Amino acid sequence: MPPPVIQLEQVRKSFTMPGGERVDVLDIDFLAVEAGEQVALEGHSGSGKSTLLNVISGITRPDSGRVAIDGIDLGRLDEARRDRVRADKLGLVFQTFNLLPGFTALENVLVAMAFGSGRPDRRRAIGLLEAVDLGHRLHHRPAELSTGQQQRVAVARALANRPRVLLADEPTASIDAAHQAQVIDLLCGTSREHGVALVVVTHSAEVAGAFPRRLRLEDFNRAAAVLRRPAP
Amino acid sequence: MNLPGIAWRNIRQRPLSSGLTALSLALGVALVVATLVTGALVKRAFESGAGLGYNMIVGAKGSPLQLVLNTVYFISKPIENVGWEFYREFLPAARRSDGVDGRYAASTAVAVPTCMGDYYRSFRVIGTNADFFGKLTRGDGEPFRFAAGENFRDDDFFAGVIGATVAETLSLRVGDPFSPTHGADDGKEHDPFRVVGILERTWTPIDRGVFVNMEGFYLQDGHAKPLPDGVEAPAGPPPSGDGPAPLPEVQREVTAILLETASLPGLPPELTAMGLRTAINEGREAQAALPVAEIRQLLDLFVRPLELVLLLVTSLVVLVSALGILISMVGSSLERSRDVAIMRALGARRSHVLATVLIEAVMLAVGGGLVGWVLGHGIVAAIGPWIAANAGVRAGFLSSAPLAEALLVPGLVGLAILAALVPALAAYRADVSRWLQGSG
Numbered sequence: 001m002p003p004p005v006i007q008l009e010q011v012r013k014s015f016t017m018p019g020g021e022r023v024d025v026l027d028i029d030f031l032a033v034e035a036g037e038q039v040a041l042e043g044h045s046g047s048g049k050s051t052l053l054n055v056i057s058g059i060t061r062p063d064s065g066r067v068a069i070d071g072i073d074l075g076r077l078d079e080a081r082r083d084r085v086r087a088d089k090l091g092l093v094f095q096t097f098n099l100l101p102g103f104t105a106l107e108n109v110l111v112a113m114a115f116g117s118g119r120p121d122r123r124r125a126i127g128l129l130e131a132v133d134l135g136h137r138l139h140h141r142p143a144e145l146s147t148g149q150q151q152r153v154a155v156a157r158a159l160a161n162r163p164r165v166l167l168a169d170e171p172t173a174s175i176d177a178a179h180q181a182q183v184i185d186l187l188c189g190t191s192r193e194h195g196v197a198l199v200v201v202t203h204s205a206e207v208a209g210a211f212p213r214r215l216r217l218e219d220f221n222r223a224a225a226v227l228r229r230p231a232p
Numbered sequence: 233m234n235l236p237g238i239a240w241r242n243i244r245q246r247p248l249s250s251g252l253t254a255l256s257l258a259l260g261v262a263l264v265v266a267t268l269v270t271g272a273l274v275k276r277a278f279e280s281g282a283g284l285g286y287n288m289i290v291g292a293k294g295s296p297l298q299l300v301l302n303t304v305y306f307i308s309k310p311i312e313n314v315g316w317e318f319y320r321e322f323l324p325a326a327r328r329s330d331g332v333d334g335r336y337a338a339s340t341a342v343a344v345p346t347c348m349g350d351y352y353r354s355f356r357v358i359g360t361n362a363d364f365f366g367k368l369t370r371g372d373g374e375p376f377r378f379a380a381g382e383n384f385r386d387d388d389f390f391a392g393v394i395g396a397t398v399a400e401t402l403s404l405r406v407g408d409p410f411s412p413t414h415g416a417d418d419g420k421e422h423d424p425f426r427v428v429g430i431l432e433r434t435w436t437p438i439d440r441g442v443f444v445n446m447e448g449f450y451l452q453d454g455h456a457k458p459l460p461d462g463v464e465a466p467a468g469p470p471p472s473g474d475g476p477a478p479l480p481e482v483q484r485e486v487t488a489i490l491l492e493t494a495s496l497p498g499l500p501p502e503l504t505a506m507g508l509r510t511a512i513n514e515g516r517e518a519q520a521a522l523p524v525a526e527i528r529q530l531l532d533l534f535v536r537p538l539e540l541v542l543l544l545v546t547s548l549v550v551l552v553s554a555l556g557i558l559i560s561m562v563g564s565s566l567e568r569s570r571d572v573a574i575m576r577a578l579g580a581r582r583s584h585v586l587a588t589v590l591i592e593a594v595m596l597a598v599g600g601g602l603v604g605w606v607l608g609h610g611i612v613a614a615i616g617p618w619i620a621a622n623a624g625v626r627a628g629f630l631s632s633a634p635l636a637e638a639l640l641v642p643g644l645v646g647l648a649i650l651a652a653l654v655p656a657l658a659a660y661r662a663d664v665s666r667w668l669q670g671s672g
Contacts, residue, residue, distance in 0.1 A: 059577055060665045080581050087579020098574045102245025110233040115579040120233050157578070 003071040004032035005164050005197035006056055011065030013051060014223075025051045026062065027222035031215075035164070035195040038188050040208035042201075043217030047224040049201045050095070052217070053167045056199070057090050058082040070164045087115040091158030093168035095201075097150045099142040105129055105153045106138040109160050116161035128156040131186060133179075148175030155183055159190055166191065168200045172207055184210055235584065239591035242571070246564055253560040254600035257644070260553035261604025264546045264640060266611040271542050272633035273612075273619060275535055285369035286342065287505060288491040289521050290314070290322075290512060296521035297530060303346065303488040304523055305437045306356040310348045313485035314518045315457075319345050320481075322489060329481070339508040342367045342492040347449050349487070350412040350422065352442045355398050357412040359449030362386045365393060368490065370434045381406035381429035389448035389475055392425040395441045396433035406430060412444065414454055422452040450479035457483045491520075543636075550640070553600070554647035557593050561655040568655065569662050576664040586660045593652030597645045605637070 013026040025048045033039055043049050054060035055067055058074045067074045069089055074082055086092075099108050106125055113120040129138055132152035142150050151174055158166055166187060172180040184200075184207060191198035200211065208214050218224045233241075243250045291299040292312035301307040321334040322343035328334065344367065347359035358364075365376045365383040376383075379399075384391035394404055404410065408427045413419040425444050433439055449455060456479050493505040505522070512520040561568075572585045609629045612619075616627035 054665050057577070080583070083576070083579050083581045086577070090579075092577055094577075098570075098577070100241075100571055100574055102241050102571075107233060107241060111238060111575065112578045114233045114235070114238065115575070115581075115584065161579075 002035065003068065005035045005037075005070050006031070006033040006199070007066075007068040008032075008056070009066045011055060011062045011067060012223075013048075013055060013060065013062045024223040026055065028052075028065070028220055029222075031220060033165075033197040033199060035197055036192055037213060038191050038198040038200070038211050039213045039215055040200050040202055040211035041215050041217060042203070042208055043221075043224060047217045048221055049217055050169060052221070053092075053169055053199070053201065056165070057092060057167055058086050083115075084117070087112075088117050088161055089164040091161065091163035091166045091196075093151075093154045093158045093166070093171045095169040095173065097142070097154045097174075099150055099153055099157075101142050104139045104141055105134055105145065105149075105156075108142075108153055109157045112157045112160035118161065125156075125160065128159055129153070132156050132182065148179050151175050152179065152183060155186060159186075162194065164196060166196050166198045166200075168198070170201055170203065172202065172204065180207065235588050236591050236595070238575075239588050239595055242568070242588065242592050243595060246567070249560050249564055250596060253556050254596050254603065256556045257553045257597065257600025258604035258607055260549045260556075261601050261640065261644065262607035262611060264549050265605055265608025265637060267542055268546065268633040268636045268640075269608065269612045269631050270615075270619065270627075271539060272636070273627050273631055275531065275539075285367070285371070285373075286344070286490040286492045287522065287524070288493055288509060289523055290318075290489040290491060290518050291487060291521070293516075293519050296519060297526050299488065299519065299521045300523045300526040301530075302348065303490070306358075306440060310487045313347075313457075313487055314489075316481045316484035316486065318517045319343070319486050319489055322491065336508060336511070339493055339496060339504050340491060341494040342490075344368060344490040345446065345486040346488045346490065347446050347455070347486055349455075350414055350449070350452070351417040351419070352398075352410050352412045353402060354417050355395075355402075355440055355442050357442045357444055357449075359444055359446035361446055364443060364490075365429075365431075367492075370438065371436045376434070376438075377432040378429045379432045381427065384428050384443075384445050386445065386447065387475070388428070389445050389451065389478070390423065390425045391428040391448070392442060392444040393429040393431060394427055394443070395431050395439040397439040398442055399427075399430045404430070410442070412442070412452075414452070420453065423448070447478050450484055451476060455479075457485050459483065546636075546640075550644055550647060553644065554597075554651040557596055557648050558651035558654060560596075561589065561593065561652055562658075565655050565658055568659060572659045572662045573664045576662065582660045585662070586656050589656035589659050590649055590652050593648040593656075594645055597648030601640070601644045605640075 008028055008031040011026055011028045012024070014022050014024040016022050041049060041052070051060060055062050056069070058067070069085055072085055074085065077085065100111060103111060106129060109125040109128055110120045110122065113125065126135070126138060129135060132155055134149060134152055134156065137145060137149060142153070145153065151171060155171060158168070168187060171187065172183055175183065187198055187200065188210070190196055200207070202208050289299055289303050291303065292314050294311035298308050298311055302310050320328055322336050322340040323334045324337045325331050325333045342363065344360060344363045348356065350357035362383055362385060370376055379396065384393055392410065398404065404427050406427050406429065409424040410427065411421045411424045413421050425448060431438065459482070493501060493508055495501045496504045509520040509522065512518055568589070575585060612627055612631055613629035619627035
C-alpha cells in the first residue's frame with residue numbers, strides 16, 4: 001500500500017515573539033492525507049492553519065517531527081531539494097492570492113511551470129485558465145482583474161505542475177457564490193481525477209460541507225487547543 | 233517562461249525606475265564612448281600626419297617639436313627662417329645655378345622648401361614649389377589627387393592649390409582669386425593669387441592648407457630678406473614670359489625644408505638619416521627634426537597622460553552608472569521581496585532568485601550600454617564635421633576606439649553584476665514565510 005501523500009508525525013513548531021516570549025503554534029502527533037482525498041481544514045484565527053500549510057509545503061521547517069510528501073521526508077532534504085519537491089509536487093493557493101503583479105494571468109501560470117521539472121507548456125497554461133473561465137483574461141495583469149478573477153488565476157497556477165498535493169488557504173474567501181462553487185469543483189475534481197491530496201483551509205461551513213473529510217485544527221493540534229482553552 | 237523572461241518582466245514591472253536607470257547608464261556610456269572615440273581620433277590625427285612622404289624637417293634652430301607642429305600640423309608659429317643658401321645645400325648640381333652638388337645633396341632624395349607667415353582668412357598660407365604635390369605623398373603613401381584643377385606650375389607665380397576644407401569652408405573654386413594677408417588673418421593684404429587646383433580630401437592637416445607658388449609668395453611686401461646697407465640687390469633669375477622677375481636668391485629665406493633622405497651607397501636609409509640629422513644639428517645654421525620621433529615624444533608626454541585622465545573619468549562615469557543600478561535595485565528591493573517570496577513559494581530555488589536579479593542587472597547594463605554606445609557614436613557623427621575641420625581627421629558614426637570600446641560594455645556588465653550582488657543576496661536570503669503570512 002502506498003504511503004499517504006501527506007504525512008505528519010510528532011510535528012512541533014513554536015515562534016519567539018518580539019518580547020522574547022515563546023509561543024507554541026503546532027503540536028501535532030499525527031496527520032495523514034491520502035492520494036485523491038479532499039480535506040477541509042477549519043479553525044479559528046491564530047490556530048496555526050497557515051503555519052501548518054507552510055510546514056506541509058516545506059516553506060517553514062518544524063522544530064521537530066517528520067513531514068513527508070509522497071513518501072519523501074522533507075526533513076532529510078536540503079533546501080534546494082525541498083524547493084524542488086515544492087515546485088513539482090505541491091500546488092499552493094494563498095489567502096491573499098500572491099500573484100506576481102507585473103505578470104499577466106498567463107505569465108503567472110507559466111512562472112510556476114518554470115520552476116518545475118517539466119518545460120513551461122503554454123497551451124496547458126491557457127487550458128488551466130480557460131477551466132476557471134479566464135480564457136478571455138489571459139493577458140491581463142492582476143491589477144486589471146477582479147478579486148475573484150485573481151483568486152481563480154491563483155488556482156490555475158497551483159495546478160500548473162500537476163501537483164500531488166494541493167494546499168489552498170481560503171481559496172473562496174474573496175469570490176462570489178457562483179465562482180466559489182466553480183473553484184471548489186475544480187479543486188475537488190482535479191483531486192479526484194488525478195489522485196491529488198487536497199487540503200483547503202476555510203472559515204465557511206458551507207464550503208467545508210462540500211468536503212468528504214472535515215478537520216478542526218483544535219481537535220488534533222494540541223497547541224491550538226491550549227490557545228482556545230479559557231483562562232482558569 | 234525562463235529566468236531571463238522573468239527578469240525582463242521584473243524590469244517592465246518598474247518602468248520608471250528601470251527606464252531612468254537605463255537612461256543614466258546610456259548617458260554615461262554615451263559620454264564615455266564620445267570621449268574615447270574623440271580622443272582616439274585626435275591621436276590618429278597626429279599619427280597620420282607623421283608620414284607625408286618625408287622623414288625629416290629642417291628649419292631654424294629652436295624647439296624641434298615646434299618645428300614639426302608648425303610645419304606638419306600648421307599649429308603654433310614658425311620659429312624663424314633659414315637662408316636660401318642653406319636650402320641649396322640639399323640640391324643636386326642640376327638644380328643649382330653654380331652647377332655644384334650641395335653639401336647634403338647625396339643624402340637627399342627629395343627636398344621641398346616651405347615658407348610660412350601668411351594667412352587667407354583663418355587658414356595658413358604655405359609658399360612652396362610644385363614638388364610638394366608632385367613628389368610628396370598624402371601620408372598614406374598615396375600621391376595627392378585633385379578634386380578639381382591641377383597642381384600649379386613653378387613658372388605660374390601667382391597660382392595656388394587649396395585643401396578640401398578650405399575649398400568647402402570658403403566656397404572657393406578653380407579660377408577664383410584670393411589675396412593672402414601678412415602675418416595674421418587681419419594683416420596687410422597681399423597681391424591676389426588664383427586657385428588652379430583643389431585637392432581631394434586627405435583627412436590630414438593638408439585639408440586646411442592654402443598652398444601658393446613660393447615665387448609669388450616671395451614677391452609680396454615684407455617677404456624679401458632685407459639687404460645689408462649699401463649692398464645692391466643682384467639680378468635674380470630671368471623672368472619667365474611676361475611675368476615679374478623672381479626675387480634674387482640672396483633675399484630669399486625658407487621656413488622649413490621637407491626632406492626625404494636618400495640611401496647612401498652601402499648604408500641603410502635609417503643610418504643615412506641619422507648621419508644627416510647629426511651633421512645638420514652640429515652646424516650653426518639649422519636643426520633637423522624627425523617628425524615621427526617628435527610626434528611619438530609628444531604622444532608620450534601629453535597624449536598618454538591625457539588618455540590616462542580620460543580613462544579615469546571614464547572609469548568614474550561607469551562606476552557611477554553601476555551605482556545607479558545598485559541604487560535602483562536596492563530601492564525596489566521591498567517590492568521585490570514579496571515577489572521573491574511568491575516565487576520561492578512556487579518552488580524557485582534561492583539560486584533562481586539570485587540569478588533573476590543578476591540577469592535583470594545585466595539586461596539593464598547591456599540595454600543601457602548599447603543605447604549609450606549608439607548615442608555616443610551619434611554624438612561623434614554629429615560633431616564629425618567640426619572635428620574634421622579642426623583636427624583634419626575623418627570622424628563619423630563608425631569612428632571607433634576599438635579596444636576601449638570592446639572593454640567598455642563587458643566592464644559595465646561586470647560592474648553591474650557586482651552592484652547587483654547586494655540586492656541579489658538580499659533576495660537570496662529573503663524569508664519566504666514572513667512575506668506570505670496569512671491570518672490563520
